[in-house]
Amino acid sequence: MTGTADPEDRRPYLRRVSDFSAPGMAWVGTVRSPVSRGVLRSISIPHLPREYRSLTADDIPGKKTLQALGASVPILASGRVSYRGEPVALIVGPDRARVREAVRLARVAVDEERPSFPSDCFESGRLLARHRLDHGDVDGAMASAFRVVEGEFRMSPQDHYYPEPQGAAAAFDYDKMMVYASTQWPFNVRDEVAAALAVKDDEVVVQPTLLGPHLDGKIWYPSLLACHAALSALVCGRPALLVLTREEDFLYTTKRAPFLGTVRAGLDESGMLTALDARLALEVGAYGPLADDLAARAARTLGGAYRCPNLRATAWAVESNLPPMGAFAGIGTMSVNFARERMAEACALAMDADPSEWRSANAARKGDEALGQALRKAVPYDEIAALLLPASDYRRKRSAYELMRKRRDEPGEAPGSGIGLAFSAQVPAGIGSGAGPATEAASVEVELAMDSTLTIRTSSVPGASGTALAWKTEAAAIIGIDPADVTLEPVRTDRVPNSGLASLSRSVSVTTRLIVEACEGIRKRRFREALPIAVRKAYRPRTRKESSLDGASWAGAVVELRLDPLDGAPVLKGAWLVAKAGRFLLPAKARDSLERDVARALGQCMTERLELGAGPADQAAYASYRLARLKDAPPIRVELLEDESAAAPLGIGELAYATIPAAFANAMSQALDRPWNSLPGGEADARGEENG
Amino acid sequence: MNVQFTLNGKSATLSVDPMERLSDALRDRCGIQSMMNDCGIGLCGKCAVFLDGQLVPSCLVPMFKVRGRTVVTWEGFRGTAAHAAAAKAFGELGVELCGFCDAATMMAAGSLVAAPHEPTESEIVETMSSVYCRCASPTTVLAAARRALEAKSGKGRSRAAH
Numbered sequence: 001m002t003g004t005a006d007p008e009d010r011r012p013y014l015r016r017v018s019d020f021s022a023p024g025m026a027w028v029g030t031v032r033s034p035v036s037r038g039v040l041r042s043i044s045i046p047h048l049p050r051e052y053r054s055l056t057a058d059d060i061p062g063k064k065t066l067q068a069l070g071a072s073v074p075i076l077a078s079g080r081v082s083y084r085g086e087p088v089a090l091i092v093g094p095d096r097a098r099v100r101e102a103v104r105l106a107r108v109a110v111d112e113e114r115p116s117f118p119s120d121c122f123e124s125g126r127l128l129a130r131h132r133l134d135h136g137d138v139d140g141a142m143a144s145a146f147r148v149v150e151g152e153f154r155m156s157p158q159d160h161y162y163p164e165p166q167g168a169a170a171a172f173d174y175d176k177m178m179v180y181a182s183t184q185w186p187f188n189v190r191d192e193v194a195a196a197l198a199v200k201d202d203e204v205v206v207q208p209t210l211l212g213p214h215l216d217g218k219i220w221y222p223s224l225l226a227c228h229a230a231l232s233a234l235v236c237g238r239p240a241l242l243v244l245t246r247e248e249d250f251l252y253t254t255k256r257a258p259f260l261g262t263v264r265a266g267l268d269e270s271g272m273l274t275a276l277d278a279r280l281a282l283e284v285g286a287y288g289p290l291a292d293d294l295a296a297r298a299a300r301t302l303g304g305a306y307r308c309p310n311l312r313a314t315a316w317a318v319e320s321n322l323p324p325m326g327a328f329a330g331i332g333t334m335s336v337n338f339a340r341e342r343m344a345e346a347c348a349l350a351m352d353a354d355p356s357e358w359r360s361a362n363a364a365r366k367g368d369e370a371l372g373q374a375l376r377k378a379v380p381y382d383e384i385a386a387l388l389l390p391a392s393d394y395r396r397k398r399s400a401y402e403l404m405r406k407r408r409d410e411p412g413e414a415p416g417s418g419i420g421l422a423f424s425a426q427v428p429a430g431i432g433s434g435a436g437p438a439t440e441a442a443s444v445e446v447e448l449a450m451d452s453t454l455t456i457r458t459s460s461v462p463g464a465s466g467t468a469l470a471w472k473t474e475a476a477a478i479i480g481i482d483p484a485d486v487t488l489e490p491v492r493t494d495r496v497p498n499s500g501l502a503s504l505s506r507s508v509s510v511t512t513r514l515i516v517e518a519c520e521g522i523r524k525r526r527f528r529e530a531l532p533i534a535v536r537k538a539y540r541p542r543t544r545k546e547s548s549l550d551g552a553s554w555a556g557a558v559v560e561l562r563l564d565p566l567d568g569a570p571v572l573k574g575a576w577l578v579a580k581a582g583r584f585l586l587p588a589k590a591r592d593s594l595e596r597d598v599a600r601a602l603g604q605c606m607t608e609r610l611e612l613g614a615g616p617a618d619q620a621a622y623a624s625y626r627l628a629r630l631k632d633a634p635p636i637r638v639e640l641l642e643d644e645s646a647a648a649p650l651g652i653g654e655l656a657y658a659t660i661p662a663a664f665a666n667a668m669s670q671a672l673d674r675p676w677n678s679l680p681g682g683e684a685d686a687r688g689e690e691n692g
Numbered sequence: 693m694n695v696q697f698t699l700n701g702k703s704a705t706l707s708v709d710p711m712e713r714l715s716d717a718l719r720d721r722c723g724i725q726s727m728m729n730d731c732g733i734g735l736c737g738k739c740a741v742f743l744d745g746q747l748v749p750s751c752l753v754p755m756f757k758v759r760g761r762t763v764v765t766w767e768g769f770r771g772t773a774a775h776a777a778a779a780k781a782f783g784e785l786g787v788e789l790c791g792f793c794d795a796a797t798m799m800a801a802g803s804l805v806a807a808p809h810e811p812t813e814s815e816i817v818e819t820m821s822s823v824y825c826r827c828a829s830p831t832t833v834l835a836a837a838r839r840a841l842e843a844k845s846g847k848g849r850s851r852a853a854h
Contacts, residue, residue: 631820
């Protein structure tokens with residue numbers, strides 16, 4: 001829907017959850033645990049009028065837990081509670097205000113136990129997943145290294161702040177339960193609701209509503225709320241709507257998992273990386289959905305673009321009594337990319353080398369081993385740097401700022417200006433990315449009708465309409481028809497095939513490839529067979545052994561900033577990003593989308609502070625959580641590096657998040673002349689305390 | 693209490709708690725669906741309405757303050773020339789909004805177009821920054837707002853020429 005600026009002229013089929021209304025509709029409110037850990041003693045609900053009901057776990061007719069990417073999460077807690085705000089009961093009734101009042105008056109008695117919150121050390125009992133990559137002789141290489149560089153890196157949790165808080169609605173449509181949910185994964189919603197209601201999968205139909213920029217915050221959690229809404233609709237026999245307030249969403253739903261990593265790098269006399277040794281811990285909150293994926297991706301991301309003959313990465317996913325943490329754009333990779341690119345800068349500094357030259361020298365070449373396999377092509381650092389460095393005037397500015405840093409009169413004062421560089425990849429789905437069976441099940445169906453119109457059926461729900469437009473454009477070009485004759489079937493689980501974890505940027509690349517393959521299949525059969533012709537394509541993980549970096553998209557970023565002389569706060573002067581991601585079907589859309597991501601990523605570096613070390617977020621944290629505004633964004637320039645040899649477009653949704661945080665921190669480190677190793681980092685950090 | 697006010701050009705009377713938020717009343721009682729009732733603390737700007745011609749986040753306005761005043765939501769604003777200029781500019785630049793912030797963004801841009809004076813660059817940036825959403829690139833949103841204003845000044849010049 002390019003250029004649409006009319007709220008009514010927008011995918012009316014996929015309306016917002018909060019717009020749901022139906023005759024006799026009931027509102028659903030959630031009664032929550034008041035403490036972070038303990039044994040549930042009693043739930044006391046105030047006297048409710050006749051049309052109101054309260055529901056507990058005992059009212060669930062089917063499975064009482066949902067399967068959330070390796071974790072078993074209670075739909076309504078019974079027996080024990082594991083985080084503050086955990087749903088223990090529902091109150092359902094026709095008047096929203098009365099439901100809210102009843103929730104407020106409900107009392108939950110818990111025998112409280114000592115909770116665990118994120119800390120620098122953890123007990124083995126809290127360990128949910130562990131992944132280790134080990135090749136070469138790391139200890140030997142470290143012992144013989146000319147120089148060893150060390151760093152400790154932190155990334156705080158972060159709220160997705162998607163445009164609509166989590167919610168779901170449910171209503172009977174004759175013999176089916178219709179569920180409306182703002183979800184990236186409609187088939188998971190269907191399966192979990194069916195299991196909770198003890199009905200067959202095809203008796204539940206899920207229609208996703210508008211998603212908007214979700215930053216992977218709507219993967220499994222909508223399934224939980226959909227179970228609540230569907231249970232309410234079933235028990236009360238009327239349509240039910242559950243929409244969290246923004247405050248509830250902030251306090252009780254998933255955030256980016258807090259990260260703590262320690263990394264050591266061994267260098268030889270020429271500055272070449274000989275060894276990397278890292279311990280990476282991700283706090284995944286209660287129950288730990290995605291624990292295994294997060295740990296796997298973290299471990300595999302460490303080496304990144306660099307040739308490293310000896311590498312040891314151990315990643316842990318650790319449980320705590322915070323609300324379940326989880327994915328953020330990149331699913332566990334964002335934090336590790338940050339740590340690695342900070343280390344790259346530190347290595348260059350230790351060898352008194354230009355950071356770009358250090359990266360260029362250490363970037364993996366064709367035949368180098370990366371993630372256990374030999375690379376079929378070199379990492380495109382030099383190609384990207386050839387565009388990025390002149391565009392940002394990186395070398396000149398960095399030299400000038402280095403001169404300021406080294407020759408300042410008062411060593412106690414910060415130099416005040418800095419420019420930082422970072423380089424990273426976005427690895428495609430399936431190929432060793434730890435994406436698991438959900439993505440591997442991806443399939444699409446494309447049908448050319450007798451009137452030469454084409455219909456694409458997929459459960460992929462693109463967060464940006466540019467993706468849908470790109471699919472239509474590509475499909476039309478392959479078949480040789482007008483893009484206006486291509487229709488994307490509105491997503492409903494009874495009408496489209498399962499495309500797995502639908503809106504992940506990495507999955508969207510898979511979907512795009514399947515659409516291209518299906519259209520090529522139709523083109524070959526078009527004038528040989530009678531219409532209609534339908535082709536279905538499913539993703540199969542490659543059996544051929546190859547490095548996931550060979551199919552990756554790449555980006556380099558530069559951030560320039562200065563420190564305000566009065567309050568020490570960072571003031572952004574500019575940001576540049578160059579991306580190489582296969583063929584760009586709609587370059588203007590891709591550029592726009594990357595520019596938006598750069599602005600968001602910068603905002604997250606600067607202002608979105610959320611500390612959960614002492615316990616879950618409270619109302620004060622919600623009120624003080626500052627979002628970056630349009631006016632906070634510096635001038636941003638995005639360049640695209642076309643790859644004509646690529647068979648299809650690749651994902652770009654994670655590139656800014658993989659590079660901008662490290663580029664920002666590298667600029668801060670130069671501006672302050674001290675390592676800046678934790679994010680977000682705002683005014684307070686810049687003024688005084690050590691960061692990292 | 694009963695609160696009588698003008699909503700999108702028509703008289704409206706609601707029986708409400710005096711402290712009820714205008715945003716809640718508009719969405720839940722008046723069926724206004726263009727605006728989002730989101731953060732509730734004046735942060736996101738997605739519940740923007742014109743209150744006596746001034747763009748305000750309606751979640752910060754208690755209903756007792758609305759008595760006798762004029763409220764215009766996107767539904768009432770969409771028929772105006774200011775809205776048309778803003779929508780045209782956003783459309784021409786291909787600004788892709790997410791479906792949640794569209795109404796507030798259009799009203800913010802439209803408020804600049806409808807302003808009696810020529811907004812300064814700082815006013816443009818501040819006004820467009822009053823709506824928070826992660827969905828669009830800052831550069832294109834600001835460019836669209838500026839283009840809408842160019843159309844306005846063009847119109848002004850053409851009027852002056854006549």
